[in-house]
Amino acid sequence: MTVTVLGAAAAAWSSAGSASTALVESSQRRLAEAVTNQVATIAPGLTFPPTQDALELLRSAVGPNALVTRGDLRAAEGLDLFTDSLRDAVRTRSRLVSQRAVAEGRPWLLIGTPVMITAVDGTRTASGIEVYVARDLSAVDDEIDGMARTAGLTAALALPFAVLLAWLAASSVLRPVRNLRDTARRLAVGDLEARSRPEGSDELADLTVTINEMAGSVQTSMAAMRRMQADARRFAADVSHELRTPLSTLTAVVEVLAMTADRMEPDARESAQLAITETQRLVTLVEDLMEVSRFDAGTAELRVEDVDVTTAVRQCLRARSWLDEVELTAPAGLFARLDRRRLDVVVANLAGNALRHGAPPVRVTVSATADTVRIEVCDNGPGIPAHVLPHVFDRFYKADTARARTPGSGLGLAIAQENARLHGGDLTVSNLRSGGARFVLTLPRDAGER
Known part of the structure; x- marks a missing residue:
């Protein structure tokens, strides 16, 4: 979804940027061609060297915010936005030059071009007349802003559908993964009945089947282990219980044997002492086994x-x-x-x-x-x-x-x-x-x- 949002934003920004660049270049080219055509229309009727009236005529032909110069002669009307760098470029290159500038909070296109004299043989030489024109680009900027708003609105309208498609696509891939994760968690906490339903026939479905088989094998092994543990505990409890009666009899006999051990021969006394010791140890073992059995069965109680x-x-x-x-x-x-x-x-x-x-x-x-x-x-x-x-x-x-x-x-x-x-x-x-x-x-x- 993040990729979709970023992609939509990048596409909107790129399309708006490309369109604005193309619009600016087209406007600049159109304005430059208009100035060139206007100069080309008036230039053949000029006399050389031109008079001040000729320069004024040329200035009025190219429109407002214009400057026409030749040497010390100068004809100007409107804003003078033309920089020294623009004028130097026109003089040295002897061709049309344009620059962008901002004045009074508005964008302007500055155009400068020399007036050329074409000889009979087709050679072109500079006449010394330079024409500078400033054209307001506010309308172009407004049009660019409108294009940007339109692109943003289009992206905003398309974005929910793109996000929905991305979410559906991601869900179709991630849902089986989440199911496997949930199944693994349930197995980890001891729910051996947990299984995942395979979806489709891809590698993820094969993995789901394998995990289900593993869970079934673990469940079978755990059930067998529990049965064996229960049997072992029951066996220990039953044996301990069954031994209590014969041990009680044996303990009574051993107590009598202990009272008469002092009157026995040394070898017999040693054997009697060994029997007494082992009987006491056996009694302790049986009592401990009985106690452990009560803990295992959950029947041990506190008497607080x-x-x-x-x-x-x-x-x-x-x-x-x-x-x-x-x-x-x-x-x-x-x-x-x-x-x-x-x-x-x-x-x-x-x-x-x-x-x-x-x-x-x-x-x-x-x-x-x-x-x-x-x-x-x-x-x-x-x-x-x-x-x-x-x-x-x-x-x-x-x-x-x-x-x-x-x-x-x-x-x-x-x-x-x-x-x-x-x-x-x-x-x-x-x-x-x-x-x-x-x-x-x-x-x-x-x-x-x-």
Whole structure:
């Protein structure tokens, strides 16, 4: 549309300019020919050397605003607009010369021509008589202005139709592109049902068909992936649920075994201790799997109550005998509406992870703003490798697949992050400049307002 507008304006300007130039040149040529004819009519009757009366006769023949000179003789009438440059050009070139000038706010055409004497043999010599005439070009300028107005009006009338044609032409090309753009956006936000209808049989239509086929393939793959994920979650939930009953029995047996382990032979005692440890680990794994299954199914719920955060964190550390290993910095009387049990799970996972994988001192710092509670857990270990940081909260992720088995389930940090998000907060990880890992738990002061 812009090109159309500019093209119409350029065409109007060009046509008006060409027409005005042609009109000016035609008017100048016509006026010059008229002056030449008038001089040629009077010149044969002149006597040489001419008298003042002869010059006056010639001046009156060429009309108003004229000047006729020969030597010291001069016959003039009307405006004297003739410049020295015009007179010098007439004398030196011995032919008609014209110039344009503006006087009294009007355009003028200045014409100067010498009167030539033609001999019998056809040779022409200057007679010394010079004729200068000024012709008003206001009418020509008015005519040019009228042509410009006409051209502008014509362009203005034609422009809407040109713009409409340009818009229709552009729309026919850009509509399929916009449709493809909209389809791509819908696919990008997860609407795998999005499709574009092919129009025509050109390359754009082929591209539309290809994108539709790609979207169908992605939709099929995503549906299969969702089914597999749902099956895997259901399997984990079912297995965890089915294991709870035999594990309860096994736990009871292990507790009895633990009470009698001291009276066993050394080899039997070692085997009993290994069985106790592995059973406890299996119980923890099943409990974590059950918790993860509840998050995946969307059935995990908050039980919000008024909690003294500092007291809750201290009791979490005391219950696990970590108060001597952890430096706790927290203000007294810091209350928030949270799920106390889930807060205990998060703090226990973070502090336990720092004690197992970091180095002392492990520091837990509790702070708050008007809207949030912040719990920061730092250790003095080597920190977390850069390539591991993005995967810290992934389930069952191991930075080194060949490392020795740890007592945790591999789900602790994932569960901690899920609990933080369930509150409407977040859990992040980074490395300290001085070394060591830093986990920051941010929770709202009132999780019940979510």
